[in-house]
Amino acid sequence: MKKFITGNHAVAEAVRLCRTQIVAAYPITPQTPIYEKLSDWEAAGELGGIMMRTESEHSAMAACLSASLAGVRAFTATSSQGLALMHEMLHFASGCRAPVVMACVNRTLAAPWAFWSDQTDSLSQRDTGWIQIYCEDNQEVFDSVIQAFRIAEGVLLPCMVVLEANYISHFMEPIEVPEQEQTDRFLPPVKIPERFDVDNPSFVAPVVSQVQFEAFRHLSYEAMSNALDVIEEVDRDFGDHFGRNYGLVEAVGLDGAELALVTTATITSTARVALAGLREKGHRVGLVKIRVFRPFPTRILREILEPVPRVAVLERNLSLGREGIFCSELKAALVNSEKPHHVQGYLAGMGGTNVDPDLIERVVIDALSRERVSDEPIWMMEKK
Amino acid sequence: MVVKAQSRPAEVLRPGHAGCPGCGHAMGMRMVLRALGNRAVVVVVPSCVAVISGPYPYAALNVPMFHSAFEIAAPTAAGISQALKIQGKDDIPVLAFAGDGGTFDIGLQSLSGAADRNEDFIYVCMDNEAYMNTGIQVSSATPRYAWTGTSPMGNTRRKKHIMEIMAAHRIPYAATACIGFADDLTAKVKKAKEMRGTRFLHLLSPCPTGWKMEQHLSPKAAVAAVETNIFPLYEIFGGSEYVINYRSKGLPVETYLSLQGRYRHLRPEDVKSIQAETDRNWEELKRRV
CATH class of the missing domain: 3.40.50.970 (Thiamin diphosphate (ThDP)-binding fold, Pyr/PP domains)
Incomplete structure (x- = not known):
C-alpha cells in the first residue's frame, strides 16, 4: 500500500x-x-x-x-x-x-x-x-x-x-x-x-x-x-x-570515471541530479553512496574505486582537528590499494545548511581541476 | 526450635562469595535471596554486591543475574520485568541490588523514573553508607561526622532521607530492614514478593572494612543502629501509611558509635548533636504513624 x-x-x-x-x-x-x-x-x-x-x-x-x-x-x-x-x-x-x-x-x-x-x-x-x-x-x-x-x-x-x-x-x-x-x-x-x-x-x-x-x-x-x-x-x-534493495554501497556511472563523488544520506539524492547534468556536459564523474558505515565496507569500496584516480568525499559532519569522518574512513580503506588515489574531502551542509546541485557542481569542478590534494577538508560554506 | 531439613529454605547465595570477611552485604544478600527463592531474576550494579556475586566464570548466586551499569539498576530491572510479562512469565519476580551510591547518588534519577511509573520489581538498596567498593569515599548516604577517604575530617552533610524520597513517589511498599533483625528482614522480602509495582527496601548493612571495626561486629552494629533509633525499622504503604515494626530500647547513640573507628574522632558535643538529631528523627517518625 x-x-x-x-x-x-x-x-x-x-x-x-x-x-x-x-x-x-x-x-x-x-x-x-x-x-x-x-x-x-x-x-x-x-x-x-x-x-x-x-x-x-x-x-x-x-x-x-x-x-x-x-x-x-x-x-x-x-x-x-x-x-x-x-x-x-x-x-x-x-x-x-x-x-x-x-x-x-x-x-x-x-x-x-x-x-x-x-x-x-x-x-x-x-x-x-x-x-x-x-x-x-x-x-x-x-x-x-x-x-x-x-x-x-x-x-x-x-x-x-x-x-x-x-x-x-x-x-x-x-x-x-x-x-x-x-x-x-x-x-x-x-x-x-x-x-x-x-x-x-x-x-x-x-x-x-x-x-x-x-x-x-x-x-x-x-x-x-x-x-x-x-x-x-x-x-x-x-x-x-x-522488489527493492540497497547494498552496502551503491555505485552510479563509475565506468570510465575520472572522479568518484562519495556521499551519504540525503546529499546523495541531490548529487544524483547534479551528476547526471555534469555527465551530460561531458564530465567523467561517477557517484558512490556509502550506506553502511559500521561495519565499514572496505573491500567493496576498494574494488569499485580501484579504476578511479580521483575521489571527492562530500559530507555533513566533522571531526575537529581532522576532517569529515567518512573521508578519514575512506582514506583508511584505500590506503592499501594497488594504485594510489587522490582523495579530497569537502564539508557542506553542516548544521543543516542546504546542499544544492550548484554546490555539488562546484565540488566536482574543483575536484576535477585541482592539481594538489589538500590534507585539509575544503569548506563549502554558505556565506551569511 | 529445630527446623526440619525439608522445610528449611534453600540458600541462593552460595559459599565462596568474594566479599570481605564479616561483610554485612553478604549476610544481607543471603537473607534477602533466601526469602525470595531461586525462581527470580536478579540485577546487580557496580558496588560490593557485584563483587560478592563473583568474577567470571564463577557465580555465587544460583539465579539468573545481570551485572548492569552503575546508575541503572531500576530501569534494568524494569526492562527485564516488562520482557518477562510479554513472555508470559509474570510469576518470576525481578529484584535489583544497588549500593547506597548507586541509589542515593548516581542512580537516583533512574530510580525515580521507574518508581514514578510504578514498574514491577523489588529494589534493595544495600546501604553501607559510603562508596566502599572503590575504597571508602563519602556518598549522600554517609552520616554526619563519619570518616571516609573523601571526608577525612568527618562528613559535614546529613544522610539523605531516601525513605522520604521513595515515599514521595507513592510506591506501594517501602521498608527499612537490617541484618541484625533477620526475621523482620525475611518477612519484609516475603511481603514485598507478594505485592506488585515498585517495592523498595532500604537495608542497612554494616561494613567492617569501611566502618573501621572488627570483622565479627556487623550484626552487632546493625542491632545497635536499631536499638539506638539511628536506623528504625518501619514500613511505608502507598507512600503515606507508616508502620513502625520494632519498639527499640532507645539506647544512647554511643552504643552504636563506639563500635566503629569511623567515629573515633568525635568530640562530646558531636555525640550530643547526633543524639539530638536521632531523637528528632524518631519523634518525627512516630508522628507519621
Missing part, C-alpha cells in the same frame, strides 16, 4: 510492522514524532507491543538492552544530546550482544544549540560497536528498519538506522508499506537467546580478567566482521520479497 508520510512516521510504521515488543523512549526534537506516533497506536490498541516512557534516553537504552537480553524485540529512537547521553549504554548493549534496534535522527550537537541535520551525533558513536546504516530517503528508512531487526538478531549486535533531521524526519514522501503477512514472511517472530532463564541460571556481564576481556572483544569483532555478509544477505532477501 502506498502511504504519503514523513520519515519519522515511516520509522514508526516499520517498528509496528516488525511486531516490536518493547519500545522505551524519551522525547527529543526531531525524533519525538516517532515516539508520539507509537504512543498513539499503543493507546488505540494497534501497536502490539508496550511502551516504556523512561525519564531519560540513558534509561531508555538500559530498559531496551535488558529486555532484549530477556529475549524480546526492543526498539528506541533518539537524536543528538539524547544519543550522547546514551553513550555508555551503547557500549553496554553491544558488549553484551543485545540486538536492540534504534532510529537515530541526525541532529546537531550543542553547543551552540540548533535543531538541524548534522551527522556528527551518530558518527561520534562510531566505536560503540553498533551497526550503522545511513539512509537517503523515507522509503530507505522504512526498509532499513525492517532489515535492521533481521540483521541485529542474526549477528546479535545492536543496529542503528540513521535518518537526517527535517530532510527525512519531517519531509513527506510516498512510500510503499507492505502488508503485515508480507512483513512476517521476511521477518519471522523474534528468536534470540533468553538470557534470564530461571531453569538454567547464568550470570550476564560479570567481571572478567584481562585475557577474558580480550577474548570477548575478539568474539564481538568476529560478529561485526560477519555482519557485512549478513547485511548483504538480508538486503538481497529483502529485494526478493519486496
Whole structure:
C-alpha cells in the first residue's frame, strides 16, 4: 500500500510492522514524532507491543538492552544530546550482544544549540560497536528498519538506522508499506537467546580478567566482521520479497570515471541530479553512496574505486582537528590499494545548511581541476 | 526450635562469595535471596554486591543475574520485568541490588523514573553508607561526622532521607530492614514478593572494612543502629501509611558509635548533636504513624 508520510512516521510504521515488543523512549526534537506516533497506536490498541516512557534516553537504552537480553524485540529512537547521553549504554548493549534496534535522527550537537541535520551525533558513536546504516530517503528508512531487526538478531549486535533531521524526519514522501503477512514472511517472530532463564541460571556481564576481556572483544569483532555478509544477505532477501534493495554501497556511472563523488544520506539524492547534468556536459564523474558505515565496507569500496584516480568525499559532519569522518574512513580503506588515489574531502551542509546541485557542481569542478590534494577538508560554506 | 531439613529454605547465595570477611552485604544478600527463592531474576550494579556475586566464570548466586551499569539498576530491572510479562512469565519476580551510591547518588534519577511509573520489581538498596567498593569515599548516604577517604575530617552533610524520597513517589511498599533483625528482614522480602509495582527496601548493612571495626561486629552494629533509633525499622504503604515494626530500647547513640573507628574522632558535643538529631528523627517518625 502506498502511504504519503514523513520519515519519522515511516520509522514508526516499520517498528509496528516488525511486531516490536518493547519500545522505551524519551522525547527529543526531531525524533519525538516517532515516539508520539507509537504512543498513539499503543493507546488505540494497534501497536502490539508496550511502551516504556523512561525519564531519560540513558534509561531508555538500559530498559531496551535488558529486555532484549530477556529475549524480546526492543526498539528506541533518539537524536543528538539524547544519543550522547546514551553513550555508555551503547557500549553496554553491544558488549553484551543485545540486538536492540534504534532510529537515530541526525541532529546537531550543542553547543551552540540548533535543531538541524548534522551527522556528527551518530558518527561520534562510531566505536560503540553498533551497526550503522545511513539512509537517503523515507522509503530507505522504512526498509532499513525492517532489515535492521533481521540483521541485529542474526549477528546479535545492536543496529542503528540513521535518518537526517527535517530532510527525512519531517519531509513527506510516498512510500510503499507492505502488508503485515508480507512483513512476517521476511521477518519471522523474534528468536534470540533468553538470557534470564530461571531453569538454567547464568550470570550476564560479570567481571572478567584481562585475557577474558580480550577474548570477548575478539568474539564481538568476529560478529561485526560477519555482519557485512549478513547485511548483504538480508538486503538481497529483502529485494526478493519486496522488489527493492540497497547494498552496502551503491555505485552510479563509475565506468570510465575520472572522479568518484562519495556521499551519504540525503546529499546523495541531490548529487544524483547534479551528476547526471555534469555527465551530460561531458564530465567523467561517477557517484558512490556509502550506506553502511559500521561495519565499514572496505573491500567493496576498494574494488569499485580501484579504476578511479580521483575521489571527492562530500559530507555533513566533522571531526575537529581532522576532517569529515567518512573521508578519514575512506582514506583508511584505500590506503592499501594497488594504485594510489587522490582523495579530497569537502564539508557542506553542516548544521543543516542546504546542499544544492550548484554546490555539488562546484565540488566536482574543483575536484576535477585541482592539481594538489589538500590534507585539509575544503569548506563549502554558505556565506551569511 | 529445630527446623526440619525439608522445610528449611534453600540458600541462593552460595559459599565462596568474594566479599570481605564479616561483610554485612553478604549476610544481607543471603537473607534477602533466601526469602525470595531461586525462581527470580536478579540485577546487580557496580558496588560490593557485584563483587560478592563473583568474577567470571564463577557465580555465587544460583539465579539468573545481570551485572548492569552503575546508575541503572531500576530501569534494568524494569526492562527485564516488562520482557518477562510479554513472555508470559509474570510469576518470576525481578529484584535489583544497588549500593547506597548507586541509589542515593548516581542512580537516583533512574530510580525515580521507574518508581514514578510504578514498574514491577523489588529494589534493595544495600546501604553501607559510603562508596566502599572503590575504597571508602563519602556518598549522600554517609552520616554526619563519619570518616571516609573523601571526608577525612568527618562528613559535614546529613544522610539523605531516601525513605522520604521513595515515599514521595507513592510506591506501594517501602521498608527499612537490617541484618541484625533477620526475621523482620525475611518477612519484609516475603511481603514485598507478594505485592506488585515498585517495592523498595532500604537495608542497612554494616561494613567492617569501611566502618573501621572488627570483622565479627556487623550484626552487632546493625542491632545497635536499631536499638539506638539511628536506623528504625518501619514500613511505608502507598507512600503515606507508616508502620513502625520494632519498639527499640532507645539506647544512647554511643552504643552504636563506639563500635566503629569511623567515629573515633568525635568530640562530646558531636555525640550530643547526633543524639539530638536521632531523637528528632524518631519523634518525627512516630508522628507519621
